[in-house]
Amino acid sequence: GQQVMQIPQYQHVQEGEDFTTYCNSSTTLSNIQWYKQRPGGHPVFLIQLVKSGEVKKQKRLTFQFGEAKKNSSLHITATQTTDVGTYFCAGQGAGGTSYGKLTFGQGTILTVHP
Amino acid sequence: ETGVTQSPTHLIKTRGQQVTLRCSSQSGHNTVSWYQQALGQGPQFIFQYYREEENGRGNFPPRFSGLQFPNYSSELNVNALELDDSALYLCASSLGQVGTEAFFGQGTRLTVV
Numbered sequence: 001g002q003q004v005m006q007i008p009q010y011q012h013v014q015e016g017e018d019f020t021t022y023c024n025s026s027t028t029l030s031n032i033q034w035y036k037q038r039p040g041g042h043p044v045f046l047i048q049l050v051k052s053g054e055v056k057k058q059k060r061l062t063f064q065f066g067e068a069k070k071n072s073s074l075h076i077t078a079t080q081t082t083d084v085g086t087y088f089c090a091g092q093g094a095g096g097t098s099y100g101k102l103t104f105g106q107g108t109i110l111t112v113h114p
Numbered sequence: 115e116t117g118v119t120q121s122p123t124h125l126i127k128t129r130g131q132q133v134t135l136r137c138s139s140q141s142g143h144n145t146v147s148w149y150q151q152a153l154g155q156g157p158q159f160i161f162q163y164y165r166e167e168e169n170g171r172g173n174f175p176p177r178f179s180g181l182q183f184p185n186y187s188s189e190l191n192v193n194a195l196e197l198d199d200s201a202l203y204l205c206a207s208s209l210g211q212v213g214t215e216a217f218f219g220q221g222t223r224l225t226v227v
Binding site: 001006030031033035041042043044045048050088090092100101102103104105106107 | 145147149155156157158159162164169170172173204206211212213214215216217218219220221
């Protein structure tokens with residue numbers, strides 16, 4: 001079945017440093033979504049990427065979708081303490097038994113030291 | 115706030131018992147998905163309901179079942195609870211099955227003892 005791997009598992013940075021998390025799917029995706037979950041909270045949607053090679057920016061966050069639609073990355077420039085949380089990628093399959101199913105990566109836990 | 119509400123927020127059950135978790139989806143959303151999130155892990159897809167029909171299921175045994183009602187609210191039922199069922203159960207509603215943002219509820223923390 002479809003699997004989504006995400007690295008690194010943990011990332012500790014000093015405030016102001018950059019942060020990147022990577023996501024790789026075992027199968028071609030219809031789309032990939034990114035979520036942020038604060039400690040004790042629930043996943044909150046950040047963005048969706050649909051097109052091959054797509055790049056989207058949200059202020060200090062840059063999201064990329066690979067040409068083969070199997071990998072993605074999230075890059076945060078100049079981290080702030082408010083960026084703390086777990087970042088998940090979640091891929092949706094292109095069809096068959098994966099249709100409609102969001103497969104989440106294991107997440108990257110980001111801690112930011114002031 | 116997402117407009118997706120789940121009840122109860124916390125629950126303690128004994129192994130072998132049955133549990134029903136409830137989810138009220140965001141207004142206008144016709145699709146509800148359920149996820150199990152163990153501590154330190156990503157959410158695992160249980161199943162999805164679209165217009166009252168089950169549409170897609172993850173690797174969960176048949177003792178995990180669900181319903182979606184005409185108002186698109188949903189229930190997750192788990193029979194014969196096992197200790198490993200202890201987790202955060204998340205409900206997510208969306209407008210459509212694919213390619214749309216999922217709005218998560220705050221979850222139900224289930225502890226099986």
